[in-house]
Amino acid sequence: MTDIPVRNPEGLASFLESWLTERAREAGARGGIVGLSGGVDSAVVAALLRRCFGRDRMLAVLLPCHSQPVDAEHAMLVARALDLPTRTVDLGPTHDALLASLEAASPEPLSPLSRANLKPRLRMTALYALAQTLGYLVCGTGNRAELAYGYFTKHGDSGVDLLPLGNLLKHEVWELARHLGIPPEVVDKPPTAGLWPGQTDEGEMGLSYREIDTYLSGGDVTQAVRERIEKALLSSEHKRSMPPVAIPGA
Ligand SMILES: Nc1ncnc2c1ncn2[C@@H]1O[C@H](COP(=O)(O)OP(=O)(O)OC[C@H]2O[C@@H]([n+]3cccc(C(=O)O)c3)[C@H](O)[C@@H]2O)[C@@H](O)[C@H]1O
Ligand SMILES: Nc1ncnc2c1ncn2[C@@H]1O[C@H](COP(=O)(O)OP(=O)(O)OP(=O)(O)O)[C@@H](O)[C@H]1O
Numbered sequence: 633m634t635d636i637p638v639r640n641p642e643g644l645a646s647f648l649e650s651w652l653t654e655r656a657r658e659a660g661a662r663g664g665i666v667g668l669s670g671g672v673d674s675a676v677v678a679a680l681l682r683r684c685f686g687r688d689r690m691l692a693v694l695l696p697c698h699s700q701p702v703d704a705e706h707a708m709l710v711a712r713a714l715d716l717p718t719r720t721v722d723l724g725p726t727h728d729a730l731l732a733s734l735e736a737a738s739p740e741p742l743s744p745l746s747r748a749n750l751k752p753r754l755r756m757t758a759l760y761a762l763a764q765t766l767g768y769l770v771c772g773t774g775n776r777a778e779l780a781y782g783y784f785t786k787h788g789d790s791g792v793d794l795l796p797l798g799n800l801l802k803h804e805v806w807e808l809a810r811h812l813g814i815p816p817e818v819v820d821k822p823p824t825a826g827l828w829p830g831q832t833d834e835g836e837m838g839l840s841y842r843e844i845d846t847y848l849s850g851g852d853v854t855q856a857v858r859e860r861i862e863k864a865l866l867s868s869e870h871k872r873s874m875p876p877v878a879i880p881g882a
C-alpha cells in the first residue's frame with residue numbers, strides 16, 4: 633500500500649484502452665508498436681496495446697544496444713506472460729559503426745552523455761521504420777514523473793506518437809502493472825534507463841519516485857526536494873514543446 637493517491641487500476645486500464653483505440657482511429661492506423669525493455673513502463677504499454685488491438689495488430693520490439701542480458705530475459709518474461717508478438721533488432725553493430733564515424737569526425741571526444749543518448753535515438757529510428765511499414769503508431773512509455781522532470785532523451789525515447797502513461801504517476805504505473813499481470817521480477821526492480829552499467833533513475837535524478845510523485849500529487853516534500861523538482865521542470869521545458877520559431881519583424 634502507498635500513501636500516494638493512486639487511481640483505480642481497472643478504471644485506468646479501460647480508459648486507456650478506449651483512448652488508444654480512438655487515437656488509432658483518428659490517425660487511420662492499424663495498431664501500435666512499443667520498444668520492450670524489460671522494465672515496467674514498457675511492459676504496461678505493451679499490455680495495454682495487447683488488450684486494445686489484440687495480438688495481430690501490435691508489436692513489442694526488443695532493441696538491445698550493448699544491453700545487460702537480464703533486460704531481454706525480463707522482456708521475454710513479460711511477452712510470455714501476456715502472449716505478446718515480439719521481434720528483436722540488435723542495435724549493437726549499428727551503434728558501434730555510428731560511434732566510430734562520429735569519433736572520427738568530432739572536433740572533441742564525444743561526451744559520455746551524448747554517447748549514452750545515441751541508444752534511445754537509434755531505438756526511435758528503428759521503431760519508426762517498423763511502425764510506418766506496418767501502419768502502426770509508435771507508443772511511448774514516459775510517465776508523468778519522467779515527463780515533468782525531463783528524464784528522457786529529446787527525440788529519443790520521447791520521439792513517439794502517443795504517450796498513454798503521460799498523466800500517470802510512477803506509483804500508478806506500478807499498481808497498473810500488478811493489475812495487468814506483469815511478472816513481479818519486472819514490477820519490483822529499480823527503474824533504469826539502462827544506458828550505462830549501474831545506472832538507476834533515482835540515483836541519476838538524485839530524487840526518489842516517492843518524492844516526485846508526492847510533489848506532483850500535491851503532498852508534502854522538503855524545501856530541498858521541491859526546489860530540485862521545480863528547477864528540473866523549468867530547465868526541461870524545451871523538451872516538452874516545439875522548437876521556438878523565429879518570426880522576422882515580430
Ligand atoms: N533551453 C534549451 N532550448 C532548446 N534546446 C535545448 C535547451 N537546453 C538544452 N537543449 C538541447 O537539449 C539537449 C539536451 O537534452 P537531451 O539530449 O535529452 O540530453 P539530456 O537531458 O542531457 O540527457 C537525457 C537524460 O535522460 C535520461 N534518460 C534518457 C533516456 C531514457 C531514460 C529512461 O528513463 O529510460 C532516461 C538520461 O539518463 C539523461 O539523464 C542539448 O544537447 C541541446 O541540444
Ligand atoms: N533494450 C530495449 N529494448 C527495447 N526498448 C527499449 C530498450 N531500452 C529502452 N527501451 C525503450 O525506452 C523506453 C524508456 O525506458 P524506461 O527505462 O523509461 O522505461 P522502462 O524500462 O519500460 O521502465 P523503467 O523506467 O521502470 O525502467 C522503454 O520503455 C522502451 O520503450
Ligand SMILES: [Mg+2]
Binds near residue numbers: 669670671825
Ligand atoms: Mg528501463
